[in-house]
Amino acid sequence: MRLVTPVLMVLALAVGCAGDGGGATGPATEGAAPQESIGEVLATINGTPIGSEAFQQEASRKAPANNESLSPAERDEIMQKLIADELLYQESLRRGLDKDPKVKKVMVNTLLRDQVYTNVRNTDFSDEELKKYYDSHKDEFIVPEKVQIKRILIRVTDDRPDDKAKAEAERILAELTKDPAKFKELAAQFSEDPYKRRGGDVGFVAADGKPGLDKAVVDKAFTLQANQLSDVFKTDEGYNIVLVAQRRERVERTFDQMKGAVLRKVKNDRLKDLYDQYVNGLKQGAKIDVKTDKVNALEIKAARKAPSLDAGLAVPSGMEGAEGEMMDEGEPAVAPAPGEEPH
Template sequence: MRQMRAQFKTEQEFTKALAGRGLTRERLRSDLQRKSGINAMMEAEVAGTVAVTDAEIREFYDKNPDKFKQPEAVRASHILIRAPQGGDEAAKKAARTKTADLLAQVRAGGDFGKLARENSSDGSAQQGGDLGFFPRGQMVPAFDQAAYALKPGQVSDIVETQFGYHIIKVTERRDATTVPLAEVTDRVREFLTGQRKQERAEAFIKVLKSKSKIEILI
């Protein structure tokens, strides 16, 4: 009740709002206590009756293969040199020249991560340019196309996007696959348990209302 009272500036406003809903403080207190008791009964009833077996987990896994597909993905790092959008050709040329110089350093054996940390304008610079894994189609088209054309260890030519100029290095590739059941067992068990608790709770409330005609406050 304190939380509800706190929403109003004065006691008078609170009392008026209750009256508008056909309630008094005493009726509200009684209803809240009843709701608390019902919730406790429901929790006790539901919690002790929910169990998910390994066979049910396997059945859900087998019947929902799309939920466990892991798409093809690449892991890449990049160096981004931002270039202004619009007509500042001199600044754009300077940005491309800097990118070309960095690309030459990379191809001469320079440390990609170090060069990214020192020069990249992207937030990934602190991680040496590492973007982690990303599926096909997640990045802007030019970047995506260039990254997926590379094999692990290969470095792209200069790639231009609306963000500027990129040098991309692919570090890993991962084929499309289905995540093994062993890796998702706990997640499936948690999902099915929650689903079953919800079903049991709804059934319990339905029975309770039909027997006692109790109004459940929402």
């Protein structure tokens, strides 16, 4: 599974700006495809516009699925990210990092390495400092109790009213009661949620739930023992049958087990501070004009996303590079963006 971090998207955006000047329509070149309009200008950074198209694209990934409007604070966060992207891109140009075509693709990353990443190394952190962090953040290193949920969902529709949907679910439960081994087969045949392709297997879920999964389903599962079927129960989505395939107990990991993870976390916190300081320094020397009223008035549409079937399948942090390759312990392939662990 390829791991994609926000900083890679930052780099991709910055590199893309090499062709369009951060969103402004540039001069046509022979053989070049026509450039799209940037939309309404929402801000200018040293004279370079940030348009509504770029803002919309970034904001659509954060917009709630229920189409509720983003708050002014959320919109400002998005704008600040776009400003940081553009400032880093412009600084890369100022330093001449765009002269070599091969370097052009990673110029922002190169800038961050030179100005931020090289200032922090693993040897900067003593065992005492790491142990102190572990002792004060033990909850972060606890693996909570989880259950492996398998689910069959029968929806209530115009063509299948409530009583018929319930009767269908009870018919399936009766068949499962006779032969629980048929759960995968029956889920694939009758269930009406995205997990039917996996025979109803939702995966391991903690008590606090999983994005896209009704919390009532999780709550029901945690009342069951391993290999136990639920009764038919109703949620907002329809009628459900749940099977708990396995249970995993809560695990508290020791400092020795988690030392590498603690180092990555503490190092990332230091890198985040340096990143913020560097971008803030660029802001102080830049002319930034944000049209807040236009930003807040812009209509945001949520990006269409297919339901994830891989949620909960985590790749250990620090084990993948920028392109998903396995990495040795040491320097990450890309500098981290705020709030992200280095990889």
